[in-house]
Amino acid sequence: MSQQIKLNHEDTIITRMGKGFLGERVVYRGKDLHHQLKNSQWIELFAFGITGREFTENELKLLNFIWVSTSYPDKAIWPNHITALAASSRSTASLALSIGITVFEASIYGGKPLKVGIDFFQRAAHAQKQGISISDFAAKELLKHKVIYGYGRPLASSDERIPHVVNFAHELGFSSGEHIKIALELAQHLKKSKGLSMNVAALYCALCADLGFTPEEFHLFTTPLVLAGMPPCYIEAKENPEGSFLPIRCDRVTYTGTAKREWC
Amino acid sequence: MSNSTKVNKPNYQSSIWLEEPESNNPFTAKSSYCYGYNVYQDILPKASLSEYWYLLFVGERPNSAQAQLLEKIAIAIANPGMRDESIRAAMNAGVGGSTAAASLIAALGVGAGQYGGAREIFTLVQQWQKSGCKLTEWENFLSKPNQDYDRVDIWSEYEHAPGFEPNGETCPTPILQTLEQLATICPNGAIAWLKQHREQFEQLIQYPLSMTGVIASAMFDLGLNAKQAEMLFLILRLPGAAVHALEQEQLGWKKFPFFGQNTILTDDPGSLGLPTVKGFDL
Structure with a gap:
């Protein structure tokens, strides 16, 4: 070059x-x-x-519900928490929402699990066509990467979105795609064998794989996934007095570092 | 007003920062300690900026060579210049009068990337930790930088040898000058080893060393891990983004290039006409 x-x-x-x-x-x-x-x-x-x-009308309804079902106006959730902090410190609406979106591209939730997850289901479907069982494929994945995104959930043992998304997908005619069938089969297997519960990321990944999204397309599609939960957080935190979003006392930081010393 | 006893009391944890409260307000610090040093009593009057920054990242005071190395790194990359893509991002924000934060966020977002950006620093420092000064391992890595890329990720596969400029001809003078200066400060480290083998690597991959290659080796010499180096690189390039954003805002949009006329559309349905609105002369 x-x-x-x-x-x-x-x-x-x-x-x-x-x-x-x-x-x-x-x-x-x-x-x-x-x-x-x-x-x-x-x-x-x-x-x-x-x-x-x-996309068809039903496909758009499903895509829309993927967004709607994960838009929580809950300030405890990290991207929303940051949005509320922006409001508390009287930053602007656009800065608040854009940093919330950016933060969602995280490693233990959001961006990375979703992108890696859709690729997993596409590889699993390919393996299945080669005659490899889903449980064998999952075992190899766990051995290599220690985790299968979409199974297990930080902060909670079950996922309240799952029945809603499964039922809505069924209602719209999307419950028999090859990837969603793999996701549900794997959910049963991992629950029995590892005690891992499925979280909604597995469903989002599998359903969008069935709609033909590539990982890159899915990455783009899910970037503003939690955006709609943020404005209520921003509004309310801004209604409250400045600096009032979960203020921290000095003694609420547990210090574990080096003892006091002098800079000579 | 206090209600902190009515709910559970989650605590943050830190080995970096300790604050002791003023006696009349538990939410205000009377003294702040960074890795045990009193920030406003000791560090503020006695430390240089590079000493304090090194302490923040590493947890210990630097020796004079380390402080000097950090200082020179900071100067070398404080302003990548207005042709750099991260600076262009900041200028595009600045010229439209976006918020100051938007200009810097624009620079951070673009400057975070794998081509000349902070992710390249991350990858390179990780490789330094893995390979040290082993020539064969580096040649292997630079020839095939995606060997460990074994599944899809939010980051893409590299399209070039990290630390080198695929669109270059020869190693530019400022990069050679930076390499020379940093290697002088740290004559037995990775940076000096890179200087020694630069031409060999350039012959192997057929394009020249880039600034990220230089800075990553120096950050490894500083003792930073890959994530620390990635962060510090992002921070240290912000001064240029700030001043160029401010300058373009001040100059105004009429003096700033707009590429509308230079955009060639290859998939065009053609004009379908502009509707008229009854009763209005638009």
């Missing part, structure tokens, strides 16, 4: 994705935004922007 790549791209944006012809029109992935996409629901446009594909 050399500077040739930079020379080729200098001063020019070449794109198939879209452009605003300001004062005239806007093209969004090959469609006129204001003419051809004006009836799109926001989540429909978002999913189209990510995948380039159009």
Whole structure:
């Protein structure tokens, strides 16, 4: 390689994705935004922007519920907690929500488990077609990575979203896809063999795998997953006095470090 | 007003920070200690910035070479220059009058990446911890940097040898100058070893050393682990982001490039016309 790549791209944006012809029109992935996409629901446009594909009404209902079902206006939950801190310290609405979204790309919940999780189900489905049982595949995964995202949950032993999502998926006709069947079969297996309960991430991953999302597309789709839970947290924390969101006394930090010493 | 006894009392834990309260307010610190040192009584009057930062990250005071090394790292990367993608992000925020935090968050988000950004530092320091100064291991890693990438992650596979510039021709003068300066401070460390083998690596992968390669080795010499180095790299590059964002805001959007005319659309349905609105002359 050399500077040739930079020379080729200098001063020019070449794109198939879209452009605003300001004062005239806007093209969004090959469609006129204001003419051809004006009836799109926001989540429909978002999913189209990510995948380039159009989804059926029931698919959009499912995608929408994936967002709705995990939008908790609970300030104890870490991204919301940060949003509330932003309000308590009288930062702006956009900063509060954007940092909340960014923080959701975490390792023990959110971004990483979801992206790794959808890839797991896609690999599991592939293995199953090769004649490998789900329990064998899961055992190898556990041996190698110690964890299967979507099974086990920090802070709680069960997941209140699961029956709602399972039932809604069934109602909409999405309960027989190959990935969701694997997710549910594995849930039974891991509960019996390891005492691990499924959490909703497994369902989200499996259902979106059945809808044809790639891990990269799913990563983008789930980035604002908990966004709708944040505004109530921001609003209420801002209604309260500044600096009043869970203030911490000095003695509520347990110090475990080096004893006092002098800087000579 | 106090109600802290009515619910459970979760405690935070830290081996870094101790605060003792003022007698009249348990929520206000009378004294703050960082790894045992009184911050406002001792560190503030006696320590330099690089000494304090080293203490914060490592937990002990630096010797003079370590303090000097951190100071020179900070100078070398304080401003990557306005062509750097993280600085451009900050300028794009600044020119529109976004919040100060937005400018810095923009720089952090872009500068966190794997091409010239903090994730590259993370990967390289991790590799230093793994390989030390073993030439064959480094050659193996640089030739195939994704050997340990065994499943999908939020981070992608590397598209180049970390620490090197795939779009470069020869190693740029500022990088050679930084390498030389840092290796002089730490003549027996990773940075000096990198200087010794730079050309060998460049011949192997066919493109030159980058600033991330230099800084990661120096941060390893400082005793930072991969995550600490990634964080410090992000912080230390913010001064440039700040001043360039402020400058572009002050200069104004009319003097800032806009690439609308330079955007070539390859999938275009063509104009479908702009509707008129009855009763309004728009």
